[in-house]
Amino acid sequence: FFEEVPQNGDVYVLSQILHDWDDESAGKILRNCRRAIPRNGRLLIVEQVLPEVATAHPMALLDLHMLVLLGGRERTATEWRRLLSGHGFTLESITPGPRSSVIEAVPA
Incomplete structure (x- = not known):
């Protein structure tokens, strides 16, 4: 996904992929997806979505874990929206799940 899609x-489904990467590398993956996806296509991202306000949320520990081990990170809904919009997508919805959420995006 760093070269082409x-x-x-x-x-297109990216499940537990983008949290492995910093914003620059995640952006490269998203740019490649955007180049490949048709105007009526959809991108589904299965990832954790952190609360907007810093709390003692269990996902905050995972955020630290991803940073230390891989240089990646977990993101809030605002951070997902910014990352997606910066690479040609519009965040359409976030459906929370028990552990992960499904983030649905469409070409901008």
């Missing part, structure tokens, strides 16, 4: 899929 197969072209013209209806739906």
Whole structure:
């Protein structure tokens, strides 16, 4: 996904991928997805979504874990929106799950 992504899929799914990377590397993955996805395509991202306000939330520990081990990070909804919009997508919805959320984005 750092070089290219197969072209013209209806739906692209990135599950537990982007939290492994800093914003620059995650942006490169998203740019490649945006180049591949048609105007009516969708991008589904399965990741944790941190609370907007810093709390003793269990995902905060995972955020630290990702930073130390991989240089990656967990993100808030605001950070997801900014990351996606900076790489050609509009965040359409976030569906929370018991452990991860499904973030749905469409081409901007």
